[in-house]
Amino acid sequence: MDNCEWSIESLKNEQEIDQNICLIVQLIKKDRIKPSWQTVALAFHDVKVLWAQWPCLQIRDGLLKWRFESLDSLHIYWQIVWPARLRKEFLQLVHGGVTAGHLSRRCTAAAILLAVLVK
Secondary structure (H helix, E strand, O other), X not given: OOHHHOOHHHHHHHHHHXXXXXXXXXXXXXXXXXXXXXXXXXXXXXXXHHHHOHHHEEEEOOEEEEEEEOOOOOOEEEEEOOOHHHHHHHHHHHHOHHHOOOOOHHHHHHHHHHHHOEO
């Protein structure tokens, strides 16, 4: 998928075909209470990572998003949970462009954070 095609609808479609995200979305829609570990114990690693973040997950605008709170707790931002198929392209977009070249891990993480924050 070319990044010019990234829209809410295309991201919804990508989340729906991502097995890990789809499972978490189904569990959230079924019940907002965090499911037991046994429910996800045999699932893939990404499912377990999302399960561990359960209190910070929510479906907003039809997309699974993760709540990020600023250190001073004054601002809350919602980040899209990117489907595995789009992560490499997204990282290339954030890592390239005006900031082309090698960024430190901290700077790359900050650039990614800024690129996906949605108030």
